[in-house]
Amino acid sequence: MSQNDALFRIKDLEVPDYYVDYYSGLAKETYNIFEKAAEAKSSLVDSSGIIEPRIAFDLADRVAKMHDIDITEPLRKLLKIHGKEISALILSKHIALGEYSQPNSTLEERLDLAVRVGLAIVTEGVTIAPLQGISAVKIKKNKDGSEYLSVSIAGPMRSAGGTESAVTMLIADHVRKTVELSKYQANSFDDETGRFVEELRIYEREASSFQFHVLDEDIVKVISNLPVELDGVDTDPYEVVNHKGMTRIKTNRVRGGALRVLNDGLIGRSKKLLKRIELYNLDGWEWLNELEGAVQTGDGEEDAAAKRMREVITGRSVLSMPNKLGGFRLRYGRACNTGFAAVGFHPVVAEILDHTIAVGTQVKINIPSKGATVSFVDSIETPIVRLK
Structure with missing residues (x-):
């Protein structure tokens, strides 16, 4: 352009x-x-002779250039009429049926592209989830020989957020119905529900924490009723003990991306997901109403403090505990040198802390509980220091 x-x-x-x-x-x-x-x-001093970033001006342009697919104008027209949620379903259906694809593309390739484009529209084309969060979309067979759709999730799916990552499964189910594939039949070959229960508990204990604590019964119900297989690539060096060497699960290690979609998406945000299902007019997901529900972790003061301390890497500085009265606080604002996911500190803060913090330091803040990069902004008020 x-x-x-x-x-x-x-x-x-x-x-x-x-x-x-x-x-x-x-x-x-x-x-x-x-x-x-x-x-x-063009001098070829760099390893690449082209400019990798592309200029995009709106959602339709971003999604089209992200996936190298000529859908800019059709998507713009859909967005004017339906909004991004319904537009994602309509366009993913067209892609699954062969529109906007190469003439020699296979059904599996069309479904892969349909799911990725649908997720890109829902996440507004600003996260890496559609490209790297989805490892693969494949057509597999149940034990009775019927073909079903499988979505393999990778770690970067986390960038999409809990609700949107779960919406990936809704989009996958939508395109599955479009091309008339059968439903995924859990436990056709092995105890796949039991594998997810064991795997999720190992991940909680050894690898990382989730936003919600869920019941084993809910895990079993979700995996048993999913019309599309939730699979994933291994993300951490921890293996299951009792469910190794399974037919349809190719790794014995924990699959962090798939577990987050299950725990923080399908179960943790099941109430939000039901509203999306009603909006999408999808059937076959009524069983989400039967889930017992999830409890958000780290809500209490002691829980939040303990959770933060478990996450601290040895040798890293802790400026303040969460919700600590008189602790380290930020005054939120923007400046020309604070970009995406950045926070502004007054430079005097670095001097007071003996330069523990510098430009480019990564910090994790309590609200909104995300990582951020430090920039210095001298136009904000200087810090207030309480002395002994």
């Missing part, structure tokens, strides 16, 4: 002239930088 195309995107919008000037300046400088980068890349 050229600079003129970028300006064409706002020609019909009712915006002040100064906004058009501002947008024009951004577009012009961006393309100038890309031209200089292309010239530098």
Whole structure:
């Protein structure tokens, strides 16, 4: 898309002239930088001779360029009418039926692309989940010979969030019905429900914590009723003990991505998921109403503090415990040097803490409980220090 195309995107919008000037300046400088980068890349000093990032201007453009598929205009039209949720289902159905695909593409390839594009639309094309969170989408066979759909999840699915990661299974079920594949039949070959129970408890104990604590009964009910197989790649060096060498599960190690979709998505956010199912008008998911439900971990003060201490890597500094009165607090704001997932500290903070914190330091903050990168902002108020 050229600079003129970028300006064409706002020609019909009712915006002040100064906004058009501002947008024009951004577009012009961006393309100038890309031209200089292309010239530098052409020297082949770098390992790659092309510029990897692409310029995108809206959701439809981002999804199309993310997957190299010509759906920009159709998706824009759908979004104007239906919004992103329903648009994701409609477009994934068209892709599964062979539209927007290569003539020689297989059914498995079309379904893989359909699920990824659907998830990309739901997550607005700003997370890595559709590309790296889904390891593979395959067609497998039940013991009776019927074909079903299997979705293999990898660790980066975590970036999508609990609800959206579970929506992946809804989209997969939607395209499964579109091409008339059978349902996944759990325990056709081995005790797959028991494997998930054991695997999830090992992951909780040895690898990492979840946002919710779920019951074994709910795990069994979900795996037994899923119309699409939830599979995954191994993410941590911990093996199951009692459910090794299974026919349809190719690894004996824990599969962190699949477990998070199960625990924090399908069970932990089952109530939100039911609203999505009603919106999508999907059938076959009524059993979610029968789940006992999940308990969110780390709600109490002692639980939150203990959880944080378990996560601290030896040698890392702890500036304050969660919810500690008078502890280390942040005044939230933005500056020109605080970008995506960044927090601004006054530079005096670094001096007070003997430069434990520097520009680029990664910190984990209590709210919203995400990692962030530190930048210095001297336009905010200086810290208040309580002395002995």
